Amino acid sequence: MPKDVAIVGAGQSAFVRGCAMAVRELCFEAFTEAMDGLKIGAKDIDGSIVCSAPEYDKQRSPSGVIAEYLNLIPKPTMYVETVCSSSTTGLRVAYSLIKAGLHQVVAVIGFQKMSELSSRDAAERMGRGGDIVWESPFGLTMPAGYAMYARAHMATYGTTEEQMAKIRVKNSSYGSMNTKAVYRKVLTLEEIMQSEYVTSPFKKFDCCANADGASCIILASRDVAAKFTDKPVWIMGLGAATDSTSMSGRKLLTGLLSAQDAAKQAYKMAGVGPDDIDVAEVHDCFTISEILAYEDLGFAKPGEGPRLIEEKQTYVEGKIPVNVDGGLLSKGHPIGATGGSQLRTIFKQLRGEAGNIQVKDPKIGLVHNIGGVGIYGNVIILGR
């Protein structure tokens, strides 16, 4: 396996609703945790990448302000965006900068303060997530886009609303143990099934919540990683792909082609397959999204994703533990921070530092982070 670029530090703020901090202060919390235990200071970081979904930001060009606040100037900083997958796209750019030899140590900082906008303004942004020329004029929203995947999966494979609800049962049980999660309540199957419809077949508890939060990942080249930590986590494989923004352009409605493409690339680069993955974080913005991820990543054959959750194979004790930190469904989804939070969970798992959600001795972990309704797909494979 390639050992060229390592993650040496990973942190996140608590994900909360209506955070009483400025964006830069939120980022400071994530940065502080990422730096904890490292034998370096901010002066050793020679570049930074800042990631968010800009339509929620008040600050124009946030990278400069954040780099200044974290003492990362005068080193270069830049901004990267692919909506909900922004911070794993940031990781991809950071990896490239290090591999190219331009940088040795790069911090990837993701954030979103969704409460910066009024709920009225947020609803207006929500209507512009799709193709604004041809599809937003119909009132398309992100939940509606994923709901159409859920309906197609149900019609094609007989997937049920109860099977989707079981994803939330699992994730809420783990979310209750995650002190950084916005939603800590354990939900029963009945509570989920009885919640009101938002966009059929999704009910309230099939959907993740907005949140404010930040994440930070610190990457280092092979040459210097050992100077910073005794327990580097190596980037073994990276995959990224893009699908049409318009729903009319989608060739598949029972899986995300962007995720399938990205997974193939990442497995190939890492020289491993789905059976080699010991623990995974997938983009469960909705319950169906986790089922689609099981299939798109090859943990299950097309149509057989629901069986994995029925058999509890994705619990900590199962064949392939998935989202045992509560996932987006429990943690909340501060758009630009989400990918970094997923990476942080796998980083801790592979170092044996995941506490009461620790999977037994994992060697290889996977992160699946999706932007928009499957527009952008990022898959990252990490190893010890």
Next chain:
Amino acid sequence: MGFEKFGTVSFTAETKAADFISFLEKGKVEATKCKKCGRIYFPPRMQCADDLSSDVEWIDLSDSGKLLTYTTVQYGPTGFENDAPYTLAVVEFNNGVRVFGRLDKGLPPAEIKVGMQVKAEPLKLPGDKISYQFVKA
């Protein structure tokens, strides 16, 4: 200009494909086809990505298609608050073209089934706006 008439809330007034509106006003829902390579586009576009040609023609989507998926939205974004509930859908036409749009609001929920045959037809909206919807074929 002219494209600001499209849909319940429009976000852009200008596109080379604005003739889509004139066709809707004449009762037709149209896609475009590249005259050079034959690729059909929906959403319509006047510039073919395959061979970078602008020699493109309009074609009719008058045949019927199959409902591939749908969702009934209970909470609309800004501008759609009083419009919900409404049903969004993706339909595959017999020529293979997939089209996103809305299902006829008059269709009883119990009759909506994946696989059902539908047709696209123009739909006049309040305030001189226009769109299209899928009705039972």
